[in-house]
Amino acid sequence: MNPPVEPSRPSSGGHGAVLTAGDLALLGAVLDRLLPGDGTMPAAGDTAAAAAVDRYLAESPALRPPVLAALARIRVAAAGHPDGFAGLDGDGRDGVLRSVETDAPDAFDALLVQAYTGYYSDIVVQRALGLPSPLQPTGYPAMMQAPFDERRLDRVRATAKPWRTA
Amino acid sequence: MAEPGPDGVSAPADVVIVGAGASGAAAAWALARAGLRVVVLEQGDWIDPSAYPQNRIDAERFRQSVFNRDPNVRRLPEDYPVDVTDTPVDPLMFNAVGGSTIHWSGHFPRFRPSDFRVRSLDGVGHDWPLDYWELEPYYEANDAAIGVTGLNGDPANPPRLPRSDRPLPLGAAGEAVVGGLERLGWHWWPSDVAMITAPRDTARAACNGCGPCDLGCPVGAMSSAHVTYLPDALALGAELITRARVRELTVDDTGLVDGVVYYDRDGHLQVQPARVVVLGANGVGTPRLLLNSVSARFPGGLANSSDQVGRNFMFHPVATVKGIFPQRLDTERGPNGALLHSQEFYETDPDRGATRGFTLQVVRHDLPLGLALGDGPGKRLPWGAAHHEAHRALFSHGVTVVVIAEDLPEAHNRVTLSPTETDGHGIAAPKVTYTLSDNSRVLLEHGVARATELLEACGAHTVTVDPFTRVSGWHLMGTTRMGDDPATSVVDRWGRCHDVGNLFVVDGSVFVTSAPVNPTSTIQALARRSADWLIEHFEEVAR
Ligand SMILES: Cc1cc2nc3c(=O)[nH]c(=O)nc-3n(C[C@H](O)[C@H](O)[C@H](O)COP(=O)(O)OP(=O)(O)OC[C@H]3O[C@@H](n4cnc5c(N)ncnc54)[C@H](O)[C@@H]3O)c2cc1C
Numbered sequence: 067m068n069p070p071v072e073p074s075r076p077s078s079g080g081h082g083a084v085l086t087a088g089d090l091a092l093l094g095a096v097l098d099r100l101l102p103g104d105g106t107m108p109a110a111g112d113t114a115a116a117a118a119v120d121r122y123l124a125e126s127p128a129l130r131p132p133v134l135a136a137l138a139r140i141r142v143a144a145a146g147h148p149d150g151f152a153g154l155d156g157d158g159r160d161g162v163l164r165s166v167e168t169d170a171p172d173a174f175d176a177l178l179v180q181a182y183t184g185y186y187s188d189i190v191v192q193r194a195l196g197l198p199s200p201l202q203p204t205g206y207p208a209m210m211q212a213p214f215d216e217r218r219l220d221r222v223r224a225t226a227k228p229w230r231t232a
Numbered sequence: 233m234a235e236p237g238p239d240g241v242s243a244p245a246d247v248v249i250v251g252a253g254a255s256g257a258a259a260a261w262a263l264a265r266a267g268l269r270v271v272v273l274e275q276g277d278w279i280d281p282s283a284y285p286q287n288r289i290d291a292e293r294f295r296q297s298v299f300n301r302d303p304n305v306r307r308l309p310e311d312y313p314v315d316v317t318d319t320p321v322d323p324l325m326f327n328a329v330g331g332s333t334i335h336w337s338g339h340f341p342r343f344r345p346s347d348f349r350v351r352s353l354d355g356v357g358h359d360w361p362l363d364y365w366e367l368e369p370y371y372e373a374n375d376a377a378i379g380v381t382g383l384n385g386d387p388a389n390p391p392r393l394p395r396s397d398r399p400l401p402l403g404a405a406g407e408a409v410v411g412g413l414e415r416l417g418w419h420w421w422p423s424d425v426a427m428i429t430a431p432r433d434t435a436r437a438a439c440n441g442c443g444p445c446d447l448g449c450p451v452g453a454m455s456s457a458h459v460t461y462l463p464d465a466l467a468l469g470a471e472l473i474t475r476a477r478v479r480e481l482t483v484d485d486t487g488l489v490d491g492v493v494y495y496d497r498d499g500h501l502q503v504q505p506a507r508v509v510v511l512g513a514n515g516v517g518t519p520r521l522l523l524n525s526v527s528a529r530f531p532g533g534l535a536n537s538s539d540q541v542g543r544n545f546m547f548h549p550v551a552t553v554k555g556i557f558p559q560r561l562d563t564e565r566g567p568n569g570a571l572l573h574s575q576e577f578y579e580t581d582p583d584r585g586a587t588r589g590f591t592l593q594v595v596r597h598d599l600p601l602g603l604a605l606g607d608g609p610g611k612r613l614p615w616g617a618a619h620h621e622a623h624r625a626l627f628s629h630g631v632t633v634v635v636i637a638e639d640l641p642e643a644h645n646r647v648t649l650s651p652t653e654t655d656g657h658g659i660a661a662p663k664v665t666y667t668l669s670d671n672s673r674v675l676l677e678h679g680v681a682r683a684t685e686l687l688e689a690c691g692a693h694t695v696t697v698d699p700f701t702r703v704s705g706w707h708l709m710g711t712t713r714m715g716d717d718p719a720t721s722v723v724d725r726w727g728r729c730h731d732v733g734n735l736f737v738v739d740g741s742v743f744v745t746s747a748p749v750n751p752t753s754t755i756q757a758l759a760r761r762s763a764d765w766l767i768e769h770f771e772e773v774a775r
Contacts, residue, residue, distance in 0.1 A: 100615040107620045118290070126297065160616060175609045179296075182612070186601035187290030195600055195627065197564065198442075202286040202450050205440030206565040210429065212401035214422060216383065218410055226387045226419045230579050232349040232363070 082120030115184035132176035239500035248506035253331015256512025257457035262763035276328035284450035315650035315663035330458030337569020338426035347747035370757035378455035382424035412690030426455035507774035515708030544641035550704035553683035555692030586674035597630035635679030727762035
């Protein structure tokens, strides 16, 4: 097994390895509806999630058909607006996404999995959750050094059924 | 099987071991230490410690691909597919140096004395041809060799020596669960875990609690085969050949095994002659290999005159019960699979309407991506404005109780050869056929009810249940069972095949019954015991 490749930050613009510049722009807008920011967590568009999804598609060709199909479906569903998905307001965008979720559940789920994966694999998101990012070599040494208080077992020692002889 | 001629024939080994996992490594160490010329053949590779996902910010992603527990998801060249068209449980394993101990949680309970006597005590299954006390010295020796954290003194189990490493801290999650257990007055004990909490040698650091042990342990804290027995076996002169996929065992005119035929890393066919062959390819890989080793003398597969090879396949049927708590429990921290367990319901209770029992194993919850993805399509956390609130309610707020029920041997639950699937070398893949018995179903139902009661007593505000978990085939047992009668068993009390006197099985295939606990401490103790017997009788049994 080859060591996995360390993820890269998003490129400054233009196209990705698999996704066109248009795809990436659409994906960024979609990600912001799937994972909007709130007071604590960043919006997906403020992370490197879109670039990460492009990289996953580059690494795993089998992921491409359903994810590209989901993006194509979103484009078609938003075609009523002259500016497409980007031209819709928040409710309009959510409506488009819901229609694709209903009409093409497998493709939408594939997109959602990659969106969540890109988002929760992002250093900004992990820091917001209080994780060491990456998990190693830091870990949680303080927690591991806490002692085990054996007095917690006093009742069990006194009352547990003994093992059955055989 | 159609025969391209071999490309190479190696010098004969005293012992060829197939598989560098928990059992093969333990046997390799013991046999090499006794001065035997040991060759271990392993279809996988060493895993470069820097390749473990925990070194990367996108660690969890690798659960979906190359570090998945399921060979049918990974589909790496070193994996073989498993035909699962007739089983409700997916068999899980890892194919690398270290075998499935690359992925395990290291939960390391022992069987109890009663587990070896289920026919005598409860009228079900079969008794083992050995008892707990015969195995006890091997349990102790194995624990000491690899390093086990925990605490001796549990009144619900026979006494054992002090553990090499201090028990894992309870943390906030453990404290919450212990509160419930104390309120209910149930048995509990911190788990024995095959892991170290203080550094052992230069290659093994203490566990720093990074979390997802199921992605492998980058620091060598988990007492897995590739950081314990194997390096020591190699230092003692054992030879390990990686990316060596054994196709079949071959026999001489007298019906003894004379070696194995394997595909090397470049796809060339090689012959490795041997005086003795030891199989440690796990409860699916070993029967597969025997059934693929067909000859004029053994048309139904090797060591199979009883028609028992592949039969009596046992998983531990598993139900998963999750509790969500109002307070933060820090469950993203610390080794995820091994917190504590309750053996309150371990033995047969006639009021349950089923024989034998179950263990409640308490494990930590999940990392952020796993929580967002949930249990698959349709069970993802919602997208949109509601997402973060839903995630916050779960992340670091959940504890899972895994109900591990004892499975009893049934001849129709079995490993056969798949009529449709082959591995990358064209070798027939194993097929698992399994049905959950009524007894196991009743045990799971009781387990779910008790786990729910526990989580509620601990203060969980929400409890969700997966009553029979599909992705839970961690423990692969029973497919070349041990016994005194050659008509109903494949190997004798020493793991030696009744039909083929220089062929041994040391993995979980030899289990007679499954007990409601994780199997690997028993697998390794048995492997060490078989190896000791073989050392003493080598010239008698070797060809
Ligand atoms: C996710 C997960 C969690 C687990 N958690 C626990 C736990 O907490 N506690 C516990 O006790 N157990 C646990 N287990 C089970 C434990 O890992 C196994 O019981 C143990 O590894 C079995 O040892 P083994 O030697 O029989 O087989 P394995 O460790 O599976 O090793 C078999 C080896 O044989 C090799 N092999 C197979 N066929 C061939 C062939 N034809 N040619 C060459 N090589 C071959 C394989 O590549 C593999 O490396 C877990 C397993 C998994 C998957």
